Amino acid sequence: MRALFGIAWRSAWNRRFTLALTVLSIALSTFLLLGVERIRTEMRENFASSVSGTDLIVGARTGSTQLLLYSVFRIGSATNNIQWKSVQALAAHPGVSWVVPLSLGDSHRGFAVLATTPEYFEHFRYGDRQPLRIREGKPFGELFDAVIGAEVADRLGYRVGQKITLAHGSGELVAEHADKPFTVVGVLARTGTPVDRTVHIGLGAMEAIHLEWAGGAPMPGLKIPADQVRKFDLTPKNVTAALVGLKNRAAVFAVQRWVSTYAGEPLMAILPGVALDELWSVIGVGENALLLMSALVALVSLAGLVSVVMAGLNERRRELAVLRAVGANLRHVLTLLALEGGLVTLLGVVIGVALAALGIAVLSPWLQSQFGLALRLSEPTLNEWLLLASLIAAGWLASLLPGIRAYRLSLADGLSPRI
Numbered sequence: 001m002r003a004l005f006g007i008a009w010r011s012a013w014n015r016r017f018t019l020a021l022t023v024l025s026i027a028l029s030t031f032l033l034l035g036v037e038r039i040r041t042e043m044r045e046n047f048a049s050s051v052s053g054t055d056l057i058v059g060a061r062t063g064s065t066q067l068l069l070y071s072v073f074r075i076g077s078a079t080n081n082i083q084w085k086s087v088q089a090l091a092a093h094p095g096v097s098w099v100v101p102l103s104l105g106d107s108h109r110g111f112a113v114l115a116t117t118p119e120y121f122e123h124f125r126y127g128d129r130q131p132l133r134i135r136e137g138k139p140f141g142e143l144f145d146a147v148i149g150a151e152v153a154d155r156l157g158y159r160v161g162q163k164i165t166l167a168h169g170s171g172e173l174v175a176e177h178a179d180k181p182f183t184v185v186g187v188l189a190r191t192g193t194p195v196d197r198t199v200h201i202g203l204g205a206m207e208a209i210h211l212e213w214a215g216g217a218p219m220p221g222l223k224i225p226a227d228q229v230r231k232f233d234l235t236p237k238n239v240t241a242a243l244v245g246l247k248n249r250a251a252v253f254a255v256q257r258w259v260s261t262y263a264g265e266p267l268m269a270i271l272p273g274v275a276l277d278e279l280w281s282v283i284g285v286g287e288n289a290l291l292l293m294s295a296l297v298a299l300v301s302l303a304g305l306v307s308v309v310m311a312g313l314n315e316r317r318r319e320l321a322v323l324r325a326v327g328a329n330l331r332h333v334l335t336l337l338a339l340e341g342g343l344v345t346l347l348g349v350v351i352g353v354a355l356a357a358l359g360i361a362v363l364s365p366w367l368q369s370q371f372g373l374a375l376r377l378s379e380p381t382l383n384e385w386l387l388l389a390s391l392i393a394a395g396w397l398a399s400l401l402p403g404i405r406a407y408r409l410s411l412a413d414g415l416s417p418r419i
Helices: 002-014 016-048 064-071 084-091 119-123 150-156 203-208 226-231 249-260 272-283 285-311 314-325 330-371 382-408 411-415
Strands: 056-060 096-108 111-116 134-137 145-148 182-188 198-202 241-246 267-270
Touching: 016 272, 016 285, 016 330, 016 382, 056 064, 056 249, 056 272, 064 096, 064 241, 064 267, 064 272, 084 096, 084 241, 096 119, 096 203, 111 203, 119 241, 150 182, 198 203, 203 226, 241 249, 249 267, 267 272, 330 382
Parallel strands: 111 198, 145 182
Antiparallel strands: 056 241, 056 267, 096 111, 096 241, 134 182, 145 198
């Protein structure tokens, strides 16, 4: 065996340029395969972590998916709101630690407007319980302050100090609240969640811009200047939903049952993680597309690996024929090629894994800031281990093919020069 190792090493060194290209091909295939698989995995995890650290989402009694879509993803519309006294009763529950009310319905140039309390910036979490960060400015403090998401700022070119006006509703035909402009006081760092596409204002501000509105339309002849709205009671009458954090997660089902049997009005409480899994089962077509892409990349990578090894057979005709001439049998030839092919494949896979790790470490901040895709440097998943094992096995098997073919050729074919 030691002699075979020596022969394999000398043979590989004589063909170092060709083998270097083979190693590079394997490394690039590994890098591409792991990259696609990691993006596919992280896309699902990013979706599932659009909201984290929230134990319950409470809203009017409707479907769990509809409540999740509207309160978290700002998609669709609420069938009904919940009364402010219900929010207060929920906050007073002994098992509840905090409540963040959410009020939706208005928009700004196609982006959703979310009215909430300053506690939103304290308690809202996404990803692996990551808090919201202010990229520029500060959270809202005054009545007509607004904090915008990163995508709103980047797409519309807004900065701190910008004056903006909100629109009533979110359709194509909307009425502007032009008499009550807001000032952008903060820009949130990119999160890769619907927060990036949201304009955040205070609950009092939402009430202020609708003082002269009734039934979804402005009341004729009634105009309340922006500097006069503070004279009115701006306590909200109702909100769209509420994010709830519990003192003890073990009480989640008890609080959920209390919400469902609340006598004041029909309410429901959903577990965000469960609702997100249900939603992903409906809209997870993108994951299936990336899974198919991973399979195609694996197939192309393995086919390319076999092609590269087979292409080197002509270069080794004479070497293998000489080995047979001095008495090497099929077992010796196959062992020699298996050793060489296995080591070359393993080296290429190791380099590919290192390139993938380096790519994640270097590109992760840029992907997070530009596309909101958070890639984490972590141990390979089970699927990634299986892909790596498949590459190594395929490279090892491909290395045996030249030996089998060469052994079947005549000695004269290998020892005779070709012109």
